[in-house]
Amino acid sequence: MTESAEETDRDTDESESVTEKLTHTTAGGEAAMVDVGDKPDTARRAVARGTIRLRGSTVEAVRADEIGKGDVLATARIGAIQAVKHTWETIPLCHQIPITNVGTDFDLDDETITLEVSVETTGKTGCEMEALEGVTTGLNTIWDMTKAAEKDEDGQYPETAIEDVRVVEKRKQKL
The missing domain is CATH 3.30.70.640 (Molybdopterin cofactor biosynthesis C (MoaC) domain)
Incomplete structure (x- = not known):
């Protein structure tokens, strides 16, 4: 694998982990309000x-x-x-x-x-x-x-x- 291909794979992996951490989007990337119903006061x-x-x-x-x-x-x-x-x-x-x-x-x-x-x-x-x-x-x-x-x-x-x-x-x- 070339250096640029490795960097691209690394960038993709990092962006996927960031996307997974976003709380105001659905799995499909659509905006959504966070459900806090089960959280304690x-x-x-x-x-x-x-x-x-x-x-x-x-x-x-x-x-x-x-x-x-x-x-x-x-x-x-x-x-x-x-x-x-x-x-x-x-x-x-x-x-x-x-x-x-x-x-x-x-x-x-x-x-x-x-x-x-x-x-x-x-x-x-x-x-x-x-x-x-x-x-x-x-x-x-x-x-x-x-x-x-x-x-x-x-x-x-x-x-x-x-x-x-x-x-x-x-x-x-x-x-």
């Missing part, structure tokens, strides 16, 4: 975090509640919580889960606002996607509410960026 918690980079003057205006659209952090908090509650409607194949608690925490620095969203549930599947949806929607809400202060003379956002969105904690505890 478990207490679960996920925490996600992300940052929005803004002009220093914009962060100061948020801190002083001087943004014309209203209280930026209060609105972003509501947006984050609503996103958590509706994740199953926006992420294909995501289960609707009973949310037992949502926490939001903002950290304002000189040129950034970091949002951390914690989600708790008791159920058969995790809540990482809910925490991530909360963070991204909360940060998008901040962007929307501050965009007038962030635009340059050409109507662009040269300094505004959402960064480092990630899950920072995932726990589960059998009941």
